[in-house]
Amino acid sequence: MAAYVSVGNIHAFYLAGQVHRGQSYRQDSWSSGFTFRTSPFKVPFPWSSGVPKALKSERCGCYSPGVSAISESSKPCGSIRAVSVSSSTKYYDFTVIGSGVAGLRYALEVAKQGTVAVITKDEPHESNTNYAQGGVSAVLCPLDSVESHMQDTMVAGAHLCDEETVRVVCTEGPERIRELIAMGASFDHGEDGNLHLAREGGHSHRRIVHAADMTGREIERALLEAVLNDPNISVFKHHFAIDLLTSQDGLSTVCYGVDTLNIKKNEVVRFLSKVTLLASGGAGHIYPSTTNPLVATGDGMAMAHRAQAVISNMEFVQFHPTALADEGLPIKPQTARENAFLITEAVRGDGGILYNLGMERFMPVYDERAELAPRDVVARSIDDQLKKRKEKYVLLDISHKPREKILAHFPNIASECLKHGLDITRQPIPVVPAAHYMCGGVRAALQGETNVLGLFVAGEVACTGLHGANRLASNSLLEALVFARRAVQPSTELMKRTKLDLSASEKWTRPVVATARSLGDEVLSKIIALTKEVRRELQEVMWKYVGIVRSTIRLNTAERKIAELEAKWETFLFEHGWEQTVVALEACEMRNLFCCAKLVVSSALARHESRGLHYMTDYPFVEESKRIPTIILPSSPTTASWSSRRLQNIRSSSLVDC
Amino acid sequence: MATNKIVRLIAPSGSVSSRFLEPVSRFFSSGTPPPPQAQSPTPNQDNVKPDQNLQEKEEEEEEGGEEFMNKDTGEIGGPRGPEPTRYGDWEQRGRCSDF
Numbered sequence: 001m002a003a004y005v006s007v008g009n010i011h012a013f014y015l016a017g018q019v020h021r022g023q024s025y026r027q028d029s030w031s032s033g034f035t036f037r038t039s040p041f042k043v044p045f046p047w048s049s050g051v052p053k054a055l056k057s058e059r060c061g062c063y064s065p066g067v068s069a070i071s072e073s074s075k076p077c078g079s080i081r082a083v084s085v086s087s088s089t090k091y092y093d094f095t096v097i098g099s100g101v102a103g104l105r106y107a108l109e110v111a112k113q114g115t116v117a118v119i120t121k122d123e124p125h126e127s128n129t130n131y132a133q134g135g136v137s138a139v140l141c142p143l144d145s146v147e148s149h150m151q152d153t154m155v156a157g158a159h160l161c162d163e164e165t166v167r168v169v170c171t172e173g174p175e176r177i178r179e180l181i182a183m184g185a186s187f188d189h190g191e192d193g194n195l196h197l198a199r200e201g202g203h204s205h206r207r208i209v210h211a212a213d214m215t216g217r218e219i220e221r222a223l224l225e226a227v228l229n230d231p232n233i234s235v236f237k238h239h240f241a242i243d244l245l246t247s248q249d250g251l252s253t254v255c256y257g258v259d260t261l262n263i264k265k266n267e268v269v270r271f272l273s274k275v276t277l278l279a280s281g282g283a284g285h286i287y288p289s290t291t292n293p294l295v296a297t298g299d300g301m302a303m304a305h306r307a308q309a310v311i312s313n314m315e316f317v318q319f320h321p322t323a324l325a326d327e328g329l330p331i332k333p334q335t336a337r338e339n340a341f342l343i344t345e346a347v348r349g350d351g352g353i354l355y356n357l358g359m360e361r362f363m364p365v366y367d368e369r370a371e372l373a374p375r376d377v378v379a380r381s382i383d384d385q386l387k388k389r390k391e392k393y394v395l396l397d398i399s400h401k402p403r404e405k406i407l408a409h410f411p412n413i414a415s416e417c418l419k420h421g422l423d424i425t426r427q428p429i430p431v432v433p434a435a436h437y438m439c440g441g442v443r444a445a446l447q448g449e450t451n452v453l454g455l456f457v458a459g460e461v462a463c464t465g466l467h468g469a470n471r472l473a474s475n476s477l478l479e480a481l482v483f484a485r486r487a488v489q490p491s492t493e494l495m496k497r498t499k500l501d502l503s504a505s506e507k508w509t510r511p512v513v514a515t516a517r518s519l520g521d522e523v524l525s526k527i528i529a530l531t532k533e534v535r536r537e538l539q540e541v542m543w544k545y546v547g548i549v550r551s552t553i554r555l556n557t558a559e560r561k562i563a564e565l566e567a568k569w570e571t572f573l574f575e576h577g578w579e580q581t582v583v584a585l586e587a588c589e590m591r592n593l594f595c596c597a598k599l600v601v602s603s604a605l606a607r608h609e610s611r612g613l614h615y616m617t618d619y620p621f622v623e624e625s626k627r628i629p630t631i632i633l634p635s636s637p638t639t640a641s642w643s644s645r646r647l648q649n650i651r652s653s654s655l656v657d658c
Numbered sequence: 659m660a661t662n663k664i665v666r667l668i669a670p671s672g673s674v675s676s677r678f679l680e681p682v683s684r685f686f687s688s689g690t691p692p693p694p695q696a697q698s699p700t701p702n703q704d705n706v707k708p709d710q711n712l713q714e715k716e717e718e719e720e721e722g723g724e725e726f727m728n729k730d731t732g733e734i735g736g737p738r739g740p741e742p743t744r745y746g747d748w749e750q751r752g753r754c755s756d757f
Contacts, residue, residue: 134755134756134757135748186735188733188734188735188736189733189734189735190731190732190734191727191732191734196734198741198742198743198748199743200743200746200747200748200756200757201743201745201746201757202746208743210736210748320754320757342757343752343754344745344747344749344752344754345747345754346744346745346747346749346752347752348745349744375746375747375757408739409739409751410751410752411751411752412750412751412753413751413752414752416753436757473748473756473757474756
């Protein structure tokens, strides 16, 4: 199914007709068996005497006719203790990449079945989840209904959502919330003792569960506490995931784990596991202005693409129209703001007016509702103005309102601006749209499976079909919770059927850490400096040519410029001693950003209509015949750039010398 | 050990903290009479005055917002001030966190 595309570049095209779900190719691949080589522990690992009997037993389940099936009550077949051959190779039943709500929720559940490693590139709480301060949507009011939630989701998604996915998520949401509460997350309740439900834009009923104004943080706190207390879960913070370990089994690609870079110790750690969950979040930092924290560099989407996973709907990037524009502040922040400060819609609702830098009020030109037009209309209008006038930001003016009201309603904006020399009761606020959420990602079936065996996805990194062309408010935490939970059963079944070939740890070449010793002090710092500059340039290209208002000409320009930028960067690296398997945090993030940027551009070029978040001036209308997802298949390995190719090669001799 | 980590999770860090614990924002919020629905029934808040921002800040931290009840909606422990979702996005004191 994952056909190789012969031409080197990424090709995006439509999956004709109905969106395929779970069945067909993935089930076929299941039955083809897993070719973990069954070497009977000839390799004298020092801990081999301590290996549990279960490991040495024959495979259980459907593959070994001579062996009786292990009963449910007995120890899970093949569950291994977490062991390290050395500090550089670790074995776990499950590896989770990412420590947001999806990763942690999944980890807690599968930890009941086997050993779990949670890999996270920064501190465990540093994730998009932690910054999702709004709420989680679920049908929890007796007057509400799953159908209503479904309808709202599909309308918001411009009817590009997969109906079955929407049904599943809306149906299972309430149960996931109750579980969270049982786990210790405390949400606001009402006088009557019931959960207090807010009503957010796009929802036709009150259904947003929240914890004051820090829902994501509260959920993350509760989950993290449980994870840290679970003896079966090991958290590896400051471990950056480099590339997934995969190999071909006939027509299928199978995932065996992931290589990581321990940032603190500057060493490569290889994780081998039977099941891998990718929950690495979003890719906001392909744009210069984003609400995402610095960790959101699209690592998961890039790794999955390089591992031959199918990517979908990357053109649907959600922007917020009015983020505080640092360039317009009298006193610029000393360090670049990590994540954008979004100015609430309420400012416009309370009478705020948008002006361009020529002090012209432009909204009435685009929509008769002016500043109160829907958010995406406002975002498009601002973007259009910025492109036409070649300016960096527009102005949002609320200063004509009474000072006391402004300070009462918007104290956070007031204080933030005052810190930088701006008094919002007297001057307009500089604003610019900011990237917020990726609706697309790694294509997932109904239980989080991907087309790569042993690889599951959940959360923002996944494209489950729930969001369609635009995400409904507060549905992202919900999607993460539901899919993390749904991936548990197939993961567990797969884990029980799989026997890990512990001698296969050297089947793939190892990444090598770039050091001053190997490259030279000066070279390494030049490379890092260039990488920083190239990242900025990529973000500028993305904002300028792949922003909110798009056109074929601009997208083609973007494609060309990104290719040139990537070539320039890679050439510099490789001319100065960098090699295929050399890794450093900045360089690896950069290759992931390039990969994601190209995925977004290709997807945007492929959709010849405007739908939801994707707007094309040369195809400004919705086309019913184009109401299908965008699919990107893996690119050919031979002609791909460093960002499109997995680092590790499979050694030609697959036997390990003992 | 778990407690330390939780403390670290909610300890102020960078721009996110300004939303919750920044003294400057406290100053602005108490510089005006709080909107009616923000009045808490607890005795501590009976004599809130514009220049008693420090006292209000201490009270906030003591209660932890747990006993605050929103008179209009009956919500306990929720955000003070106008309804965060009144314009469709999730707003707190002017800053939008989700939409």
